[in-house]
Amino acid sequence: MSEKDELKVKIKGKIRDLLAFSKLTKTREKKFEKASAKPIEKDNLKELAENLHPDYQHLIIDKIIDNTKSTKTFRFIPDSEFNEDLALFRAGQYLSLKVNVNGYEITRPYTISSSPSEALAGFYEISIKKEQNGFLTHFIWENWNVGTKVTSSGPQGLFYYQPLRDSRNIVAIAGGSGITAFRSIAKEISEGNLDINLTILYGCSEEDDILFYDELKRLESKNPGKIKLVIVLSCDEVSLEGCEMGFITSDLIEKYSDVKKDTYFICGPQLMYEFIDDEISKLKIQQDRIRKEMYGEIKGITKFPNYPKEKADKMFNIRVMIGSEIKEIPAKATETILVSMEKAKIAPPSSCRSGECGFCRSYLISGDIFVSPKSDGRREADKKFNFFHPCSSYPLSDLEIEVPRRK
Ligand code: FES
Numbered sequence: 078m079s080e081k082d083e084l085k086v087k088i089k090g091k092i093r094d095l096l097a098f099s100k101l102t103k104t105r106e107k108k109f110e111k112a113s114a115k116p117i118e119k120d121n122l123k124e125l126a127e128n129l130h131p132d133y134q135h136l137i138i139d140k141i142i143d144n145t146k147s148t149k150t151f152r153f154i155p156d157s158e159f160n161e162d163l164a165l166f167r168a169g170q171y172l173s174l175k176v177n178v179n180g181y182e183i184t185r186p187y188t189i190s191s192s193p194s195e196a197l198a199g200f201y202e203i204s205i206k207k208e209q210n211g212f213l214t215h216f217i218w219e220n221w222n223v224g225t226k227v228t229s230s231g232p233q234g235l236f237y238y239q240p241l242r243d244s245r246n247i248v249a250i251a252g253g254s255g256i257t258a259f260r261s262i263a264k265e266i267s268e269g270n271l272d273i274n275l276t277i278l279y280g281c282s283e284e285d286d287i288l289f290y291d292e293l294k295r296l297e298s299k300n301p302g303k304i305k306l307v308i309v310l311s312c313d314e315v316s317l318e319g320c321e322m323g324f325i326t327s328d329l330i331e332k333y334s335d336v337k338k339d340t341y342f343i344c345g346p347q348l349m350y351e352f353i354d355d356e357i358s359k360l361k362i363q364q365d366r367i368r369k370e371m372y373g374e375i376k377g378i379t380k381f382p383n384y385p386k387e388k389a390d391k392m393f394n395i396r397v398m399i400g401s402e403i404k405e406i407p408a409k410a411t412e413t414i415l416v417s418m419e420k421a422k423i424a425p426p427s428s429c430r431s432g433e434c435g436f437c438r439s440y441l442i443s444g445d446i447f448v449s450p451k452s453d454g455r456r457e458a459d460k461k462f463n464f465f466h467p468c469s470s471y472p473l474s475d476l477e478i479e480v481p482r483r484k
Pocket of ligand 1: 426427428429430431432433434435436437438454466467468469
């Protein structure tokens, strides 16, 4: 097309747009007149959105599998009383489980360890490790049986493969029960629904702590070149063949991956993150190729260099406004504001408990807080206008806050 013709096409297009724009109001008025005045009774789009992203799911425990002496897998199916299908999810996402412990309502995020196609087949699996000092996991151990009803959120979280951003070669660095996300991803690959290559570096203290060993080995041999499992044991005596000894160091990461190209997914206990952060920094891997699962509530907030240590053993008073109610509650300096509220039987919305999802976003009317530097998910505007996340914030003085109501 000649330059002259191109110009003509452009001018015609502009005139057409201008004419359409000048008729816009009239066109809209005609459409309004024609439209029915009857209220919409069924909104298909809203229904679809609610099915894909439900606020709550009503589940029932169908099966409990003992994995190791300290870990069990709970299989959940939909509670037939509510006639709901399970929401679909991406391998690596979590559910926030709502548990009522002696009148206290507590939520905890747990990664889904089954695969997305198993949700289509009607179940989710969640594998829970009994923490030595974790009163919730002790409660679950003693009280959850086949038939127990549990409420969960819809699937949430951002710890999943994204083809536009991530390399097709994923290196999973897992510690302890952090393997659950990678079990889901490995199953998804094996079922033919995710076309990536997965190398799992799985660190455990002892052989007895390894989760899903036989299953992961089976997935590895069924998918040569696509799934590779490397067990790394830090104990002294080992009978397992072919494993690496010690910790997941920079040398080991380099041995099993291409540090210039691969994407690294990291999931494990907080102590492991600290160790791996140092090792990864030696390799100078670009930050956009490192993905980390949420930290959960920070254990030992006083260890951060900028935490004001003189506040550590103080107790404060928090004035909480929730809807039309106002409650005064005590709060320990070293406990998150969310935990203090839960202990006082106020249950604001929460999900990730890591400062990421924004469910607990609240307004700080007055007082000072310390925000965990490892889980500060506030937007710049939130910081400017005093919004904060109670799940990742600690009181440094008496506070007055306004929190949202749980739906
Ligand atoms: S619970 Fe997710 S940000 Fe607080």
